Amino acid sequence: MITFMPKSNFMKKILSFLGLGLSLFYSGFSQVAPVRGIADKDVEIKAYTNATVHVDANTTFKNATIVVKNGKIDAIGTQVAVPVNAVSVDLQGKHVYPSFVELYSAYGISEAPNKKGEYPVYESTNPGAYYWNDAIRPQMDAAGMFSPDQKSAEKWRKAGFGVSLSHHQDGIARGKGLAVTLGDGNTEENIIDLKNHAFFSFDKGSSSMSYPSSLMGSIALLRQAFYDAKWYSDAKPEKKNISLEHLSRQLNAPGFFKVSDKLDLLRAEKIAQEFGLSWIYVGGNDYYQNPDLFRNKNIKLVVPINHPKAYDVSNPLATSMLAMEDLKEYDWAPMNLYTLSKNGVRYALSASALEKPEEIFKEIRIALDAGANEKDILAALTTIPAQFAGIDKQVGSLERGKLANFLITNKPIFEKGSKIITNVVRGNGFEINPEPIADFAGKYLVQLGEKDFELSISEDKDSYKASLMSLLSDSTKHKVNVSTQGFGINLSFKLSDEEGYYRIQGRKSENGLKGRGSDPKGVPFNFSATSEEMEENENKNSEENENFPVSSFSYPMKAFGYPALPEKQSILIKNVTVWTNEKDGVLENTDVLISNGVIAQIGKNLPKANWTVIDGTGMHLTPGIVDEHSHIAISKGVNEGGQAVSAEVSIEHVVNPEDINIYRQLAGGVTAAQLLHGSANPIGGRSAVVKLKYGESPDEMLINNADGFIKFALGENVKQSNWGERFNSRYPQTRMGVEQMYYDAFHRALEYRKAKESARTAKDKPPYNIEYEVLLEILDRKRFVSCHSYIQSEINMLMHVADSLGFNINTFTHILEGYKVADKMKAHGVSGSTFSDWWAYKFEVKDAIPYNAAIMHEQGVNVGINSDDAEMGRRLNQEASKIVKYGGVSQVEAVKMVTLNPAKMLHIDNRVGSIRVGKDADVVLWSDVPLTQKAKVKYTLIEGKIYYSEDQEKAALERDQKQRVAIINKMMADKYGDKRKPTAAKREKMYHCESFNESSESHHD
Structure with a gap:
């Protein structure tokens, strides 16, 4: 003792x-060092x-x-x-x-130097038998890089952590991690486990290579690396590759994948399913925004807890610029852990996103105040991370x-x-x-007999002093003699209305003090003193500790979000003017019945039955607008310009259903679009053909069983002649080179097919190559080309290349010199998707004229009017009206240029583009003739679901304004004491053909 x-x-x-x-x-050693002197046993x-x-x-x-x-x-x-x-x-x-156990840390691992320079790098700077791209580095091994860092270890220990799973946080494939304790011993004394924990991300890190330059490029690179690793494992080639050697083993090892948001998590999970992998995802802070996305996926998360801080909302003007999504994130993020538990998701907590790991306790308090469960949080810091790391037998x-x-x-x-x-x-x-x-200092509530007193104890140098005051009578303080010994405290005092002393011996307890005493007559009694702080905590109104949202849930969690996702309705639109785009033309005073997501009946005086009835008197009903060339709803980069051929990347992998531009274009009558790769390379990435289902999942946006498309490009952008002097090293640099790039790419794909077909053993068979497979789809007429184009000579060149290789160009987009080659376009069978009146914005469009669309139409070319711009996409009906003015095209044909004709270009005219029984109920109800400036959208329906209506918008505006005020008031009263973030407007990323990397600015004009 x-x-x-x-x-x-x-x-x-x-x-x-x-x-x-x-x-x-230690009782067991992997190695025994010689003992110098006498062994200490x-x-x-x-x-x-x-x-x-x-x-x-x-x-x-x-x-x-x-x-x-x-x-x-x-x-x-x-x-x-x-x-x-x-x-x-x-x-x-x-x-x-x-x-606690930390699963996502760089503890003991030095940071990688940033190798990025001023000029683009197209080849690996890592000499040796490694993968061709520096961002794939599975050979990195934390065990060989680890060195205990006492200063860092102390920070983690202050936060309650005793174990770290450390890894080299750099690159897409990051290699192996290492589980270590956070003690003060040497490396060997701290290592717990040498399992093959593999780490991955979509961030290429310090790699200086130009490729990848986008999220879709990172996805494609990782998928290709996995295909290469599988081939390497099966073929066992004589030519060894250190990276593939490690990666092939990691395909069967436990893995951790760092994601930035819920959509990235879905993207990574698709890769995991494709290759039969089981990953634990580091992310999930925004799970609360849409738990439905992860239903039945059995995901495991490491959540780097770090709640958004309150903004400085003292300036009303600056505060008015705050985005609704940022306000709702602040309001709802504390609910994340509660939502995870409610939905049965197993999660571990991480302090990796905090400036100081010890701040994790403040973040946990925020979550607890919002309803999170203490037991779940404790498990998320201890047992669950240990199980995720496979070290639960040790810690x-x-x-x-x-x-x-x-x-x-x-x-x-x-x-x-x-x-x-x-x-x-x-x-x-x-x-x-x-x-x-x-520590006995504090104020306590004491009951002596039937009287209540307040006992005050305070420190006095190396001892204590105390006083006792009645709570019912006067405020006279009675001196209390105090002596302490370890956990014990002795109190003695005399009350003025009694003779003799009370003598008490107590000990510190969870609720205050407990012990035994005797009164002035020597009668023993049980003594207890309740800490006033404890009493205050127990009696405090529970609502004071709550941090529940003051705004409503919506899909998505931003402006104009739906309280619930739209559902199919049976709707009867009465007495409306119907622009059918069929042989029936425009029908006056007609009824249209929508049921089960399709157009069920068209006629006059249809029975009302039990349908929802919309009076369309004086209004006009058209098919939904189809935008053949759009760049909205794309996450983290529209161009993969790191190399000249990027057929391996796909916009389908980076669809973002929460882009506010989706809602804005619904308000302009757009229901479907082709989301195109940019124009940074001769052969760009694959397209995504989508319906604008705001707030749904990415998969819900994709049109099922739609044909595949890919973006090609001609002109200044692809040869980088307008990118500046730093970009003069990538092939091609001339128009001649662009032509040869096409031939070279397709011939390499044909050689790949020949090698596959002639292979007799796994060693002879080439690894599955995503790029070549896509190019072969084009040659086999299973994937179709939409080509960015301007100049007559280049348009002729590409049609000649296609003819010589046995395929057709599907659509020339932009095609501002289409009027010069309309007859050849008709002969080739290619459509033209153009602007109504854009010209003179760069040299290669100097010959553009506003009659372009009309002339192509007169020659029998299928013509559409596209946006290529988030702003223009909101008013394509007006862009179509310009074709009536410039060229005298009829209003019916002009409407087709933004509905049926682009639907034909995208091979979805069997489903959309006209109003016909059996087609998808993608329709727009206009207040006036759709080509006039007075026309406003009253309703926009996709598959019988109302995604936009004037009434819904009015209600959403009122709701959002009230919720803005409520959230701002909540920020004003924020009790967590953080330094407030400066208020700033969120700058939207609006991509165009020329947008490079993740910038909303054009990299070149």
Whole structure:
């Protein structure tokens, strides 16, 4: 037992016991170093007694003992005998928890130098038998890079962590991680596990290579690397590759994948399913925004907890510019952990997103105030991360045989005022928050007989002073004599209306003080004193601690979000003028019945039955507008310009259904679009043909069974002649080179097919090549080309290339010199998707004229009017009206140029583009003739679902304004004491053909 001594000396001695760091004698070695001198055979044993021990999130022992021997738990429980030779530490009133496990850390790993320079790099700068792209580096091994960092370890220990799964946080394929304890020993003493934990991301990191330059490029590169690794494993080629050697093994190893948001998580999960992988995702902070996206996916998450901070909303003008999505993120993000638990998602917590790991307790408090469960959070810091890392036999809970990694706290760990006193790592105690073994200072409520008193105890140098005051009569303070010894406190005092002294002997308890006493007559009684802070916490109105949202949930969580996703309705539109785009032409005073997502009947005086009825008197009904050339709804880059041929990338992989431009274009009558890759290379990426289903999942936006398309490009952009002097090294640099690029790419694809067909063994068969497979689809007329074009000579060139290789160009987009080659376009069978009146914005469009569309139409070319611009996409009906003015095209044919004709270009005219029984109910109800400036959209329906209406918009505007005010008031009252973020308007990313990287600006004009 410990001999108690005066308070200050005792504190120093006991903390030295807790912090003992003697060398441990291990029972097993992988190697034995020679002993110099006489071997020290002392075995260190510690016993921590009288503690409330939280074995795991669901198991707690009171008055328990933990015996630690050689850095491991030798015994634990309520009936454990303390070994005679143990250093015993009395933890009366204290709590013990498993130390936390961090799964996403670079602890002990130095950062990679940034190799990015001023000029583009097209070949790997990493010499040796490695993968061709520097962003794929599975050969990186944290075990060979790890070096204990005591300064960093101390920061993590302050936050309660005892173990880190560290890795080299650089690149797309990042190599192996290493599980280590956060002690002060050498590397060997800290390593727990050498499992093949593999780490991945979509971030190419410090790689200086130009490729990839977009999210879709990162996805394509990773997929290709996996295909190469699978081939390498099967073929076992004589020519060895270190990167593929490691990556092929990692395909069967536990993996962690870092994602930036919920959409990236879905993208990574698709890759995992494609290759039969099981990843744990580091991310998921925005899971609360749409749990339906992850239904039945059985995902596992590591959540880097870091709630959004309140904005400085003191300036009303600046505050008015805050985006609704940022306001709702602040309001709803604290609900994330609650939502994860509610939906049964297994998650671990990480402090990796915080400037200081110890800030994790403040973040946890925010989540708890929003309804998160304490047991779930404790499990997310201990048992679950240990299980995810496969080290749960060593750490994560307090059990015999496991490492002695635990925290000693003064209170339950998530309670207000709780502090970590000591973080024990492998049996060595690290002092975190020194405090007296028993701190008696505070105010307490005491009942003596039938009278209530307030007992005040305060520190006085190395001792205490105290007073007692009645709560019912006068405010006279009675002096109290105080003496302390360890956990014990002795009190004696005399009340003015009684003779003799009260004498009390007590101990510190969770709720205050407890003990025994005797009154002035010597009658014994049980004594208790409740801490006023505890009383205040217990009696406080629970609503004061709540951090629940003041705004409503919506799909998506931003402006104009739907309270619930639109559902199919049976709708009868009466007495409307119908622009059918069929042989029936324009029908006056006609009824249209929509049922089960399709157009069910067209006629006059249709029975109303039980349908929702819309009076269309004086209004006009058209098919939904189809935009053949759009760049909205794309995440993190519209161009993969890192190399001249990018057929391996796909816009389908980066569809973003939450782009506010989707809603804006619904308000302009657009229901479908082709989301095109940009024009940075002769052969760009594949397209996504979508319906504008705002707030749905990316898969819901894609049109099922639609033909595949790909973007080609001609002109200045692809040869980089307008990119500046830094971009004069990538082939091609001339128009001649562009032509040869097409031939070379297709001939390489044909050679690839020949090699596949002639292969007799796995070693002879080439690895699956995404780029070549896509090019072969074009040659086989299974994928169709939409080509960015301007100049007559180049248009002729590409048609000749296609003819010579046996395929057709499907659509020339922009095609501002189409009027010069309309007859040849007709002969080739290619459509023209153009602007109505854009010209003179760069040299190669100097010959553009506003009669272009009309002339192509007169020659029998299928002509459409496209946007290529988020703003123009909102008013394509007006762009079509210009063709009536410039060229005298009829209004019926002009309407077709933004509906049926682009639907034909995209091969979806069997479903959309006209109003015919059996077609998809993608229709727009206009207030006036659709080509006039007075026409406003009243309703926009997709497959019978109302995605836009004037009434809905009015209600959404009123709702959003009220919620803005409520959230701003919540920010004003923010109680978490963070430094507020400066208020700034969110700059939207609006891509065009020329937008490069993730910028909303054009890289070149």
